[in-house]
Amino acid sequence: MIIDAHVHCTGQERSSEVLRSLDQAGIDMAVLLAPFLSEGYSLEDPASLRRGNAHLARLVRGHEDRLIGFAVLDPRSKDAPEDLQRAYDQGLRGVKMVPTGWYPYDTEVQPLFAKAHELKLPLLFHSGIFIDGRSGRFCRPTFFEALRDYPGLKVALAHLGWPWTDEAIAVGLIELIHGVAPDHVMFRFDISFGPPPVYRREVLSKALAVLGPDLLQFGSDCFLPCSGAHIAERKGWVVDLLDELEVDARGRERIWSGTAAAWLGLDAGEAAMRAARAKQGPPEAEPESRLLASTGRLFTSLLRGDEDRPPGLSPVCC
Numbered sequence: 001m002i003i004d005a006h007v008h009c010t011g012q013e014r015s016s017e018v019l020r021s022l023d024q025a026g027i028d029m030a031v032l033l034a035p036f037l038s039e040g041y042s043l044e045d046p047a048s049l050r051r052g053n054a055h056l057a058r059l060v061r062g063h064e065d066r067l068i069g070f071a072v073l074d075p076r077s078k079d080a081p082e083d084l085q086r087a088y089d090q091g092l093r094g095v096k097m098v099p100t101g102w103y104p105y106d107t108e109v110q111p112l113f114a115k116a117h118e119l120k121l122p123l124l125f126h127s128g129i130f131i132d133g134r135s136g137r138f139c140r141p142t143f144f145e146a147l148r149d150y151p152g153l154k155v156a157l158a159h160l161g162w163p164w165t166d167e168a169i170a171v172g173l174i175e176l177i178h179g180v181a182p183d184h185v186m187f188r189f190d191i192s193f194g195p196p197p198v199y200r201r202e203v204l205s206k207a208l209a210v211l212g213p214d215l216l217q218f219g220s221d222c223f224l225p226c227s228g229a230h231i232a233e234r235k236g237w238v239v240d241l242l243d244e245l246e247v248d249a250r251g252r253e254r255i256w257s258g259t260a261a262a263w264l265g266l267d268a269g270e271a272a273m274r275a276a277r278a279k280q281g282p283p284e285a286e287p288e289s290r291l292l293a294s295t296g297r298l299f300t301s302l303l304r305g306d307e308d309r310p311p312g313l314s315p316v317c318c
């Protein structure tokens, strides 16, 4: 059972293509984030986010056994709580937010946090630096401690907060020190890779040593539509790291699915049932020309391999 806990939509993807890519990559379930970085969508434009959330709701409808849709909202918008209720009514089951222009402790963003708390929805936040040049100053891990005002909320911080990974680990450690069981703590972390490759082994090694695998979850951070091979490549980075660090079978189970299942509120039986339903198929080669055409200009350089960029770094991250 593998859950990809961090996959971006662009508005160009279709359900059948998404499921096929997941099958090709050997992914059983995926958390899909509504579009906000692609053409026609913007965090600064709440109407575009509403359109993106509606698109995602249509995408996941009928495929809830494998696709979990997360609304994307700007909590500064006074309509954000109402927009979240609408997204929830449409079938979305979590919220992704990107602190850019606001801090998680700002008064103006609290109504949306309160609404998510009321609906008992899991949250995913970008944390750490932005690769695309936006200022990451809003996204330091300790700023998210403001969410402790909403006990019971389940929060995932992306990219392990890189470059503030020590800070992220410290935030995650607090409740463990006080004896809270991992599945009931507020913060867990996805290891979709903000860190450049040279940091990854050290970062994951420290996180495993301090937090253990119970607070770590896999996320590819891929942008749809993309091939299964693209997702599988990122999955392979994690496989290699887990091998290098000699993570045991239980630890792997947590990172691949257990931690995310608890975050999403799936009980073990339900998750296993979903896994059993998940369609498995042999990877199919996809012609590069079709792949590039369907992926859009933003991602073509990544798929081709951009020699100016260190291997494994994405042009955007959130």
Ligand SMILES: [Zn+2]
Binding pocket: 006, 008, 158, 221, 317, 318
């Ligand atoms: Zn992302």
